[in-house]
Amino acid sequence: MRILVLGGTAFLGRAIVAEALGRDHHVTTFNRGRRFSDVPGVEVIRGDRTERADLDRLRAGRWDAVVDTSGYVPRVVGQAAAVLREVAPVYAFASSASVYVDRPRLPVDESSRVFDCAPDAGPDDGDYGTLKAGCERAVVEHYGDAALLLRLGVIVGPYEDVGRLPWWLARIARGGDVLSPGSPDVRMQLVDARDVARFTVDLLERGQGGALNVAGPAGNPTFGTLLSDCMKVTESDARLVWVDDDFLLSHDVKPWSELPIWAPMNAECGAAWQMRGPRAAELGLRFRPMSETLADTWALMRTGWKPWPRPELPELGIDDGKEQRILAAWRARGTST
Ligand SMILES: NC(=O)c1ccc[n+]([C@@H]2O[C@H](COP(=O)([O-])OP(=O)(O)OC[C@H]3O[C@@H](n4cnc5c(N)ncnc54)[C@H](OP(=O)(O)O)[C@@H]3O)[C@@H](O)[C@H]2O)c1
Incomplete structure (x- = not known):
């Protein structure tokens, strides 16, 4: 196959490029060449997807499918879909679980309500999830049934440039x-x-x-196995001190960012959030052990790789002083584990 990846150098896009090349597909990537290296073996087209003239250059190509991992603004995604409709019959869009109105309060499947967002909305017309829903509409407007919308849960693994798992690995490696x-x-x-x-x-x-919906099965992993596997992989003698949700919230710990991946439990989900994805499982989605994900991410970090700064996202990780103050307060409460 001939596959065009919009993006293709960062994290998810990079993994898709590597997988496609590994199956001997011909892969073209389209990006600005700003931050990351190209995966060896790809044909590179440099361009900015927000620039109409750069997008127009894609009209000269022919592909069997497009994968869009770098779409966040409906209007911008719609412009790409309009151009690519002429030269590629299938458009796979990296969407998000955040398109669902009732997430994280309720479990969500593909029939759950999605945010209402116009397909030509601009960057200031909504938050991340709302705009992703508008991007989906923009793709469907041009591709109809040939739009593949991958509503992704939390993704981890080597090159994870949000930095969630890298933060936990580095924190556990530091010990204490x-x-x-x-x-x-x-x-x-x-x-x-x-x-x-x-x-x-x-x-x-x-x-x-x-x-x-594309997410791991419930319990892949538990927070306990995640952190104990981080200890094994980093050969750390850290001591895990479990502190309950209410205590963390009352000490102003920000979910998702200060303790990455953590968010308070939602009773109706039996977890912080829940995605149901039986269709993906039926279509063949399979999972490697999380211990392998951790080992490979740590191995990459040991080569000196670091997540690229993402100033558009909230700062990741809790400050050392705040962490130790909360632990002291927890112990003083007499319920340390
Ligand atoms: N991480 C998660 O847990 C999670 C969860 C749900 C959904 N998702 C979705 O998964 C996708 C993540 O994909 P990713 O990590 O591979 O990449 P990404 O960070 O979304 O995009 C980066 C890629 O796009 C290129 N790019 C950025 N702006 C561009 C522009 N204006 N014109 C042309 N190219 C541009 C970048 O190269 P240059 O900068 O060099 O141009 C790079 O190749 C996103 O769509 C995200 O919403 C992620």
Whole structure:
């Protein structure tokens, strides 16, 4: 197949490129060449997707499918879809679980309500999830049933440039008492970018369209196994001190950012959030063990790789002083574990 990836040098896009090249597909990437290196073996087209003239250059190509991992603004995604409709019959869009109105309060499947956002909305017309919903509409407007909408949960693995798992690995490697959020039994649904990539390329080869939830199975992993596997991988003697959600919230710990991946439990989900994805499982989504994801991410970090700064996202990780103050307060409360 001939596959065009919009992006293709950062994290998920990079994994998709590697997977497609590994299957001997011809891969073209379109990006500005600003931050990351190109994956060896790709044909590179440099351009800015917000610039009409750069997009127009894609009219000269022919592909069997497009994968858009770098779309965040409906108007911008719609412009690409309008151009590419002429030269590629399938458009896979990296969307997000954040398109669902009731997430994280309720479990969500593909029939759950999605935010209402115009397909030509601009960057200031909504938050991340709302705009992703508008991007989906923009793709469907041009591609109809040939739009493949991958509603992704939390993705981890090598090159994860949000930096969530890298933060935990680095924190645990540093050792000492580690503020461990919630309970070790809390179930997450993480998915390795390389498993998303394998699944995506499978779907492209079959010409699959439609909306699909893509997340790990519940308990992949629990927070307890995640952090104890971080200890094994980094050979750390850290001591995990589990502190409950209410205590963390009352000490102003910000969910998702200060303790990455942690968010308070939602009773109706039996977890912080829950995505149901039986359709993806039926279509062949498979998961590698999280211990492999951690080992490979740590191995990459040991080469000196670091997540690229993302000034558009909230700062990741809790300040050392704040972590130790909360741990001291927790112990003073007499309930340390
Ligand atoms: N991480 C998660 O847990 C998670 C969860 C749900 C959904 N997602 C979705 O998964 C996707 C993540 O993909 P990713 O990590 O591979 O990449 P990304 O960070 O979204 O995009 C980066 C890629 O796009 C290129 N790019 C950025 N702006 C561009 C522009 N104006 N014109 C042309 N190219 C541009 C970048 O290269 P240059 O900068 O060199 O141009 C780079 O190749 C996103 O769509 C995200 O919403 C992620």
